[in-house]
Amino acid sequence: MLPILIKGCSHGAELPPQVPNILEKIARNKRIDTTPEGARRMYIMTLGCLAPYRRLGIGTVMLKHVLKYCEKDGNIDNLYLHVQINNESAIEFYKHFGFEIIETKQHYYKRIEPAEAHVFTKNSQTIRMSGDTS
Ligand SMILES: CC(C)(COP(=O)(O)OP(=O)(O)OC[C@H]1O[C@@H](n2cnc3c(N)ncnc32)[C@H](O)[C@@H]1OP(=O)(O)O)[C@@H](O)C(=O)NCCC(=O)NCCS
Numbered sequence: 001m002l003p004i005l006i007k008g009c010s011h012g013a014e015l016p017p018q019v020p021n022i023l024e025k026i027a028r029n030k031r032i033d034t035t036p037e038g039a040r041r042m043y044i045m046t047l048g049c050l051a052p053y054r055r056l057g058i059g060t061v062m063l064k065h066v067l068k069y070c071e072k073d074g075n076i077d078n079l080y081l082h083v084q085i086n087n088e089s090a091i092e093f094y095k096h097f098g099f100e101i102i103e104t105k106q107h108y109y110k111r112i113e114p115a116e117a118h119v120f121t122k123n124s125q126t127i128r129m130s131g132d133t134s
Contacts, residue, residue, distance in 0.1 A: 042070060044081035059093055070127045077124050082117040094120045
C-alpha cells in the first residue's frame with residue numbers, strides 16, 4: 001500500500017517540493033506481476049490526492065509518472081487497477097487517460113459497500129501514446 005498525500009498545489013503553480021519524493025516512492029513500491037499467459041503487468045494499488053486539492057492536475061502528474069515509468073521499462077504489457085463501482089471521480093479520471101473496464105468483480109471489497117470493483121486496464125500501446133507528454 002502506498003498512501004500519497006500532497007498538501008498544496010494550485011493551477012499553474014510549481015508543484016510542492018515533496019512531489020518528487022512521492023514520485024520516487026511510486027517507483028520504489030511498484031508491483032509488477034506476470035499472468036499465466038506470460039503478460040507482464042503493473043498494478044496500481046493506490047493513487048490518491050487529498051480531497052481539497054483534487055481537480056488541480058495532481059492526479060495527472062502522478063499517473064503520468066507511472067505511465068512514463070512503464071514506457072521507459074519497455075517490457076510492460078499493461079497497467080491494471082481496481083476501482084469501487086461508486087467511485088465516480090476515479091472512474092472518470094481513469095477513463096480520461098484511456099483506461100478501459102474489462103471486468104466488474106462481485107464481492108471484491110470485504111469491509112466496504114458496495115463490494116463490487118471495476119477492473120481497469122490500459123495496454124502497452126496506449127501507455128506509449130500517453131506517456132510522451134510531460
Ligand atoms: C482519482 C484522483 C486520484 C484524481 O486526482 P485529481 O488530482 O483530482 O485528478 P486531475 O485533476 O489530474 O484530473 C484529471 C482529469 O480526470 C478527470 N476527473 C478527475 N476527477 C474527476 C471528477 N470528480 N469528475 C469528472 N472527471 C474527473 C477529468 O477529466 C480531469 O481533467 P479536468 O480537470 O481538466 O476536467 C482523486 O479523485 C482521488 O484521490 N480520489 C480518491 C482516491 C481514489 O479513489 N483513487 C483511485 C483508486 S486507485
